[in-house]
Each structure stands twice: as structure tokens, then as C-alpha cells.
Amino acid sequence: MNADEQKQAAAVRALDFIEPGMKLGLGTGSTAEHFVQALGARVKEGFDIVGVPTSERTGQLAESLGIPLTNLDDTPHLDVTIDGADELDIDLRLIKGGGGALLREKIVATASDRMIVIADASKLVTTLGAFPLPVEVIPFGCTATAGRMAEVASAWGCTGRIARRTDEYGEPFFTDSGNFIFDCAFGRIPDPVGLAHELNRIAGVVDNGLFIGIADLAIVGTPSGTDIIEAK
Known part of the structure; x- marks a missing residue:
């Protein structure tokens, strides 16, 4: 699989961690958009969830797909946030913000019981920092x-x-x-x-775009499928 196919595979697998009735944080960026697209298809089939977008762009996409939306003022506690990363290491420390939404992404993620990161294999690094x-x-x-x-x-x-x-x-x-x-x-x-x-x-x-101690699990798309990394 190429990088975009890896992103899509990770996004689709993230649906396995979503249950009806959940309140979800919806991330920003190309990988997160794959998840929102997949979630929208599930919602059209009758899947009952509500989402809080981390950016205006994500909100517009989710709305176009018929995903019910709320905000943190009305719904201050979320079950799961699904979001991408510009870089992540094996300890699930992240660099985020390439799309410019790091503040809202961090607010939403920390309002959630869990943060699940979805990414392609190129985002997994030994040492953070190659991405500005x-x-x-x-x-x-x-x-x-x-x-x-x-x-x-x-x-x-x-x-x-x-x-x-x-x-x-x-x-x-x-x-x-x-x-x-x-x-x-x-x-x-x-x-x-x-x-x-x-x-x-x-x-x-x-x-800043360093997310430390926030992510609980990462789903990483690989050329042959997906791998799971759990926080220690």
C-alpha cells in the first residue's frame, strides 16, 4: 500500500474502537479526513454518534456527510478523539499542527477519555523533530x-x-x-x-505542537496492513 492507502487503512480500523452512543473528537488533516469520511458512511447506515470537530474545515466536512455535531461547551466530556499526527514515536509522543489546528486539537483530545492516533508508516520516527x-x-x-x-x-x-x-x-x-x-x-x-x-x-x-502523555493508542498503516502501538 502507498502512503495514502496506509492512512485510509488506519482510519477504517479506527472504526473498530467506536461504539454507538459515543461522543467523538474529530481530528484535522488528511488522515483524519479519511476517518471522517468512513464515519460518515457508517452514520448514513444508522450508526448513532455525535462529534466535536477540531477545526472549521473538519466541521464543514462532517456536516456535509450528515455527522451530528456538538461543541465542548454543550458536551464538555468526550469518549474518544481520533486524530492524525505529523510525527509520533514509540512512546506515543506526537508532533501535531501541520494543518494549523494544534490548539483546538489539544483541547479536544484532553477533553476525551482516550486519544487514538491514526497515521501512515512514514510518521513513525525514532526521534521527534524532523517535522518542523x-x-x-x-x-x-x-x-x-x-x-x-x-x-x-x-x-x-x-x-x-x-x-x-x-x-x-x-x-x-x-x-x-x-x-x-x-x-x-x-x-x-x-x-x-x-x-x-x-x-x-x-x-x-x-x-505548542508537542502532545506528551495524551495519546493512548496509535494505529499505523503499513505496506501490508496496520499495526497497533499502545501507550506504556
């Missing part, structure tokens, strides 16, 4: 915030270009919450736990 780490930053004083981020990262063994994300027209990219994303091309992150904690202590940083 996204950090969500408020626009006010963002240059100063980025400078402080570089100082903190260096202290944790991470160096590399930190750049504000732009859209397809070269304009600043805004998240659904109206913030900027800075992508940190560190190459490798020796201590994801320490870096995540210290980045979030910087004034102006809303959150």
Missing part, C-alpha cells in the same frame, strides 16, 4: 516571542530556523482562533517533555 514543530503564538509582540522561543529551544538542545507560517498567497497564516503559527525547524528534539513545558511558559505562546 508548530507553535501557536498571539500576534501581539510575536517577534519578541519568537526570539524568546529560540533562546529556550537552544537551552534544550534545539537549534534551527523559526519562521512565521504564511498562507498560499504569502500572507500571514491565521489559526481558527486568530493566532499565528511559528514553525521551528529543529531537525531533532532530544527532550520533547522538557521543551514542551518550557515553551508553554513563554508569554505570548498559546501552545
Whole structure:
């Protein structure tokens, strides 16, 4: 199977962990969209669930497929969140935010009893960091915030270009919450736990794309099928 087929296989297998009546967090990104598509087909057959989308894009897709939606204000406790990852390691530490939805993804995931990650085999890495780490930053004083981020990262063994994300027209990219994303091309992150904690202590940083201790299980599509990784 190619990478997209692996994503689809992981997404379809995730349905095995969903039961009627569940309240689900619906992730963002290409792999999560495969899951939403598969879930939509199940809902058309009468499967009873309700979802909380992690982005406007996911919400629009789910709505188009007839998936009943709610929000965390009306439904503050969820059973399971199904979402993708830009990178994951064997300890189920993740880098997320390539689609710019990391804040809402983390809020939804931590409001759930379980987070299940779906990914193709290329996302499984030995050391996190080859994928640039996204950090969500408020626009006010963002240059100063980025400078402080570089100082903190260096202290944790991470160096590399930190750049504000732009859209397809070269304009600043805004998240659904109206913030900027800075992508940190560190190459490798020796201590994801320490870096995540210290980045979030910087004034102006809303959150970062390191998901530590949140995922409970990963379904990884492979050329021959799917593998399961469970949190230790």
C-alpha cells in the first residue's frame, strides 16, 4: 500500500474502537479526513454518534456527510478523539499542527477519555523533530516571542530556523482562533517533555505542537496492513 492507502487503512480500523452512543473528537488533516469520511458512511447506515470537530474545515466536512455535531461547551466530556499526527514515536509522543489546528486539537483530545492516533508508516520516527514543530503564538509582540522561543529551544538542545507560517498567497497564516503559527525547524528534539513545558511558559505562546502523555493508542498503516502501538 502507498502512503495514502496506509492512512485510509488506519482510519477504517479506527472504526473498530467506536461504539454507538459515543461522543467523538474529530481530528484535522488528511488522515483524519479519511476517518471522517468512513464515519460518515457508517452514520448514513444508522450508526448513532455525535462529534466535536477540531477545526472549521473538519466541521464543514462532517456536516456535509450528515455527522451530528456538538461543541465542548454543550458536551464538555468526550469518549474518544481520533486524530492524525505529523510525527509520533514509540512512546506515543506526537508532533501535531501541520494543518494549523494544534490548539483546538489539544483541547479536544484532553477533553476525551482516550486519544487514538491514526497515521501512515512514514510518521513513525525514532526521534521527534524532523517535522518542523508548530507553535501557536498571539500576534501581539510575536517577534519578541519568537526570539524568546529560540533562546529556550537552544537551552534544550534545539537549534534551527523559526519562521512565521504564511498562507498560499504569502500572507500571514491565521489559526481558527486568530493566532499565528511559528514553525521551528529543529531537525531533532532530544527532550520533547522538557521543551514542551518550557515553551508553554513563554508569554505570548498559546501552545505548542508537542502532545506528551495524551495519546493512548496509535494505529499505523503499513505496506501490508496496520499495526497497533499502545501507550506504556
